[in-house]
Amino acid sequence: xxxxxxxxxxxxxxxxxxxxxxxxxxxxxxxxxxxxxxxxxxxxxxxxxxxxxxxxxxxxxxxxxxxxxxxxxxxxxxxxxxxxxxxxxxxxxxxxxxxxxxxxxxxxxxxxxxxxxxxxxxxxxxxxxxxxxxxxxxxxxxxxxxxxxxxxxxxxxxxxxxxxxxxxxxxxxxxxxxxxxxxxxxxxxxxxxxxxxxxxxxxxxxxxxxxxxxxxxxxxxxxxxxxxxxxxxxxxxxxxxxxxxxxxxxxxxxxxxxxxxxx
Amino acid sequence: xxxxxxxxxxxxxxxxxxxxxxxxxxxxxxxxxxxxxxxxxxxxxxxxxxxxxxxxxxxxxxxxxxxxxxxxxxxxxxxxxxxxxxxxxxxxxxxxxxxxxxxxxxxxxxxxxxxxxxxxxxxxxxxxxxxxxxxxxxxxxxxxxxxxxxxxxxxxxxxxxxxxxxxxxxxxxxxxxxxxxxxxxxxxxxxxxxxxxxxxxxxxxxxxxxxxxxxxxxxxxxxxxxxxxxxxxxxxxxxxxxxxxxxxxxxxxxxxxxxxxxxxxxxxxxxxxxxxxxxxxxxxxxxxxxxxxxxxxxxxxxxxxxxxxxxxxxxxxxxxxxxxxxxxxxxx
Amino acid sequence: xxxxxxxxxxxxxxxxxxxxxxxxxxxxxxxxxxxxxxxxxxxxxxxxxxxxxxxxxxxxxxxxxxxxxxxxxxxxxxxxxxxxxxxxxxxxxxxxxxxxxxxxxxxxxxxxxxxxxxxxxxxxxxxxxxxxxxxxxxxxxxxxxxxxxxxxxxxxxxxxxxxxxxxxxxxxxxxxxxxxxxxxxxxxxxxxxxxxxxxxxxxxxxxxxxxxxxxxxxxxxxxxxxxxxxxxxxxxxxxxxxxxxxxxxxxxxxxx
Numbered sequence: 025x026x027x028x029x030x031x032x033x034x035x036x037x038x039x040x041x042x043x044x045x046x047x048x049x050x051x052x053x054x055x056x057x058x059x060x061x062x063x064x065x066x067x068x069x070x071x072x073x074x075x076x077x078x079x080x081x082x083x084x085x086x087x088x089x090x091x092x093x094x095x096x097x098x099x100x101x102x103x104x105x106x107x108x109x110x111x112x113x114x115x116x117x118x119x120x121x122x123x124x125x126x127x128x129x130x131x132x133x134x135x136x137x138x139x140x141x142x143x144x145x146x147x148x149x150x151x152x153x154x155x156x157x158x159x160x161x162x163x164x165x166x167x168x169x170x171x172x173x174x175x176x177x178x179x180x181x182x183x184x185x186x187x188x189x190x191x192x193x194x195x196x197x198x199x200x201x202x203x204x205x206x207x208x209x210x211x212x213x214x215x216x217x218x219x220x221x222x223x224x225x226x227x228x229x230x231x232x233x234x235x236x237x238x239x240x241x242x243x244x245x246x247x248x249x250x251x252x253x254x255x256x257x258x259x260x261x262x263x264x265x266x267x268x269x270x271x272x273x274x275x276x277x278x279x280x281x282x283x284x285x286x287x
Numbered sequence: 288x289x290x291x292x293x294x295x296x297x298x299x300x301x302x303x304x305x306x307x308x309x310x311x312x313x314x315x316x317x318x319x320x321x322x323x324x325x326x327x328x329x330x331x332x333x334x335x336x337x338x339x340x341x342x343x344x345x346x347x348x349x350x351x352x353x354x355x356x357x358x359x360x361x362x363x364x365x366x367x368x369x370x371x372x373x374x375x376x377x378x379x380x381x382x383x384x385x386x387x388x389x390x391x392x393x394x395x396x397x398x399x400x401x402x403x404x405x406x407x408x409x410x411x412x413x414x415x416x417x418x419x420x421x422x423x424x425x426x427x428x429x430x431x432x433x434x435x436x437x438x439x440x441x442x443x444x445x446x447x448x449x450x451x452x453x454x455x456x457x458x459x460x461x462x463x464x465x466x467x468x469x470x471x472x473x474x475x476x477x478x479x480x481x482x483x484x485x486x487x488x489x490x491x492x493x494x495x496x497x498x499x500x501x502x503x504x505x506x507x508x509x510x511x512x513x514x515x516x517x518x519x520x521x522x523x524x525x526x527x528x529x530x531x532x533x534x535x536x537x538x539x540x541x542x543x544x545x546x547x548x549x550x551x552x553x554x555x556x557x558x559x560x561x562x563x564x565x566x567x568x569x570x571x572x573x574x575x576x577x578x579x580x581x582x583x584x585x586x587x588x589x590x591x592x593x594x595x596x597x598x599x600x601x602x603x604x605x606x607x608x609x610x611x612x613x614x615x616x617x618x619x
Numbered sequence: 620x621x622x623x624x625x626x627x628x629x630x631x632x633x634x635x636x637x638x639x640x641x642x643x644x645x646x647x648x649x650x651x652x653x654x655x656x657x658x659x660x661x662x663x664x665x666x667x668x669x670x671x672x673x674x675x676x677x678x679x680x681x682x683x684x685x686x687x688x689x690x691x692x693x694x695x696x697x698x699x700x701x702x703x704x705x706x707x708x709x710x711x712x713x714x715x716x717x718x719x720x721x722x723x724x725x726x727x728x729x730x731x732x733x734x735x736x737x738x739x740x741x742x743x744x745x746x747x748x749x750x751x752x753x754x755x756x757x758x759x760x761x762x763x764x765x766x767x768x769x770x771x772x773x774x775x776x777x778x779x780x781x782x783x784x785x786x787x788x789x790x791x792x793x794x795x796x797x798x799x800x801x802x803x804x805x806x807x808x809x810x811x812x813x814x815x816x817x818x819x820x821x822x823x824x825x826x827x828x829x830x831x832x833x834x835x836x837x838x839x840x841x842x843x844x845x846x847x848x849x850x851x852x853x854x855x856x857x858x859x860x861x862x863x864x865x866x867x868x869x870x871x872x873x874x875x
Contacts, residue, residue, distance in 0.1 A: 032656070071759055122722040374830060
């Protein structure tokens with residue numbers, strides 16, 4: 025769910041740029057971490073898990089346009105560093121398939137990585153309970169926690185897209201006449217109160233929620249449905265893997281998260 | 288063939304592959320143990336592993352390729368412990384695993400075949416030449432720019448072979464060891480013929496050691512110097528020449544029974560100087576057998592004083608009714 | 620759009636756009652991005668959308684699927700657009716249209732260019748961990764897709780999924796009891812994960828077997844630049860972006 029589905033040229037350029045910068049830093053750090061394990065092994069692991077997410081992504085819950093991503097599952101299996109690289113590749117592939125803006129690849133990479141990293145961390149904390157045959161529940165909880173957190177981050181990014189920095193707010197739309205970016209189209213904040221006759225809004229407005237707040241409510245409502253669905257599927261999947269191949273999710277001694285026996 | 292233990296005078300070559308009492312354990316508790324019979328492959332020799340499904344043939348090959356570390360026993364490849372094979376040795380080993388999809392990496396046919404030469408640092412022009420040669424050998428040149436997932440299963444099998452044997456340029460270079468896991472599976476007759484010829488060529492011209500597994504027993508007498516029969520649990524039950532091993536073994540299914548019978552029949556005929564050759568088809572075989580039967584019946588009639596002059600000959604003895612669709616030279 | 624559909628279109632087509640060189644086809648996404656960045660009015664965006672549809676039609680591309688792909692993000696993008704509500708529907712239209720135009724432009728490139736050709740260039744300058752993982756991602760998607768389909772077929776023939784149609788994917792299982800769907804979905808995804816891990820291990824072995832030494836670059840097969848196609852693509856790009864710029868400069872801006 026947590027995927028910034030906004031086209032190119034809409035988010036402020038500084039926000040998209042910050043996302044790209046954050047993604048570059050993240051992936052650079054992650055690359056150094058994973059190449060310590062040997063790049064020959066890292067490459068097939070990240071490549072195949074990315075492919076898995078691309079395939080799982082095609083599983084769509086039609087009524088609310090929600091797609092399963094398998095990001096938390098990938099995070100549980102890959103861990104945060106392999107997950108970061110996989111997250112970037114996943115979003116690159118997705119963007120070029122028309123699912124997400126190319127200029128937002130950085131932001132989407134960071135958000136996807138958060139899902140993976142938080143999911144991995146929560147599951148590892150819950151692993152002692154998973155040993156007792158509650159692997160499904162632990163997987164579901166990790167998914168719900170991870171997705172709810174990443175949804176909040178997503179909302180924060182959307183909110184930032186309307187925040188006015190020191191200069192005029194940018195929509196990303198370049199004004200060729202003035203050589204600057206368009207002025208703000210967003211009022212910002214959660215609650216707006218307009219006094220009669222003030223500035224742009226001559227009519228009085230009862231103190232109410234801003235459009236952004238409604239958007240946040242809608243996102244959280246739909247998101248909660250998505251968390252439930254993905255949590256359910258991820259939980260069942262984790263339970264299945266725990267029965268068939270417990271080493272894949274670190275539930276058996278002598279194997280790493282990639283299911284390969286340790287020496 | 289040069290083998291170190293044939294007793295003939297001449298240089299003695301070290302085996303390219305040696306497997307002695309290999310032990311391997313799987314996660315689910317099953318185990319493979321080859322036992323007392325030593326498995327060896329010498330330069331210029333082709334060794335075939337046969338056995339029922341699950342007998343550990345692929346496991347043994349994986350160890351020879353250095354993809355697994357033995358739990359016990361020894362496995363040596365090119366004179367080194369196999370699990371310590373270095374990257375530099377890989378250029379001397381060509382391998383095709385059981386599922387071709389597992390080793391096809393390049394996005395397109397040409398990219399995949401070029402993978403090894405490129406990684407070895409071979410110059411671009413030579414890479415192109417080697418790739419073209421290998422693709423033409425396996426009938427894939429026209430598919431060079433196709434993506435791999437668009438190929439059929441048989442084409443991917445041929446592609447895996449082309450990629451593994453890309454350095455076999457037929458001129459002056461060939462690998463020291465070729466390892467093939469079920470190479471004949473999913474190949475059409477032309478593909479099987481190509482592969483058989485390639486194996487014979489590599490063995491004869493370059494002294495390449497070859498080890499392969501197969502259920503396609505018809506090919507074994509043409510290519511194998513020695514056959515190792517495996518039983519359940521990976522134990523090597525018997526080793527020797529194809530004629531020694533195959534016909535005397537308890538068969539593992541009616542399919543293989545007919546293969547073993549046919550193989551034994553061919554070998555028996557060959558030992559009597561009546562080699563049927565490798566290109567014989569059912570019609571030709573029927574003609575030969577009919578001629579033989581007629582000859583036998585004619586000789587039999589003469590012995591009892593009967594005459595076979597004229598066209599009104601009794602029909603030769605037939606084992607059963609003629610199956611539908613089988614062409615016959617005589618009417619019933 | 621799903622990668623297999625996109626790949627099939629890219630590798631099996633023979634239109635003028637399929638045969639055009641990659642260097643010229645890059646003008647398509649540039650057109651999309653350029654117009655999206657410059658425009659503040661829905662009119663030029665809708666016009667460019669229509670022009671790109673004509674290009675897609677001339678290349679015998681699947682128009683319905685392209686339209687669906689551009690429309691799919693509309694609900695969520697629309698929500699975002701509404702979050703910036705300023706009593707001006709044209710702003711909503713601009714935000715939606717920008718997304719649709721850039722998606723359409725990217726898809727035109729992807730639907731007419733095999734992925735290996737696209738990967739050939741970047742794999743030479745990107746870090747190996749990224750570029751080569753991407754190459755293996757491309758290979759692995761199709762292998763996993765086949766294996767996932769096999770698992771789905773296995774479940775279907777054993778009664779785990781019911782379909783109203785003869786063939787379909789698990790997510791189209793409109794006859795299956797709701798309570799069974801998560802379990803079946805979990806099995807399918809679980810099998811996909813296990814297959815993926817096994818595939819990862821076999822690719823690792825394959826790299827080792829095949830003498831991998833850090834080089835995995837698809838060979839670029841960029842076609843020779845063909846004059847009519849190059850002229851149409853770059854000329855069109857320049858014209859469209861120029862017109863969008865002129866519209867903006869002339870103040871034909873409905874966004875207020």
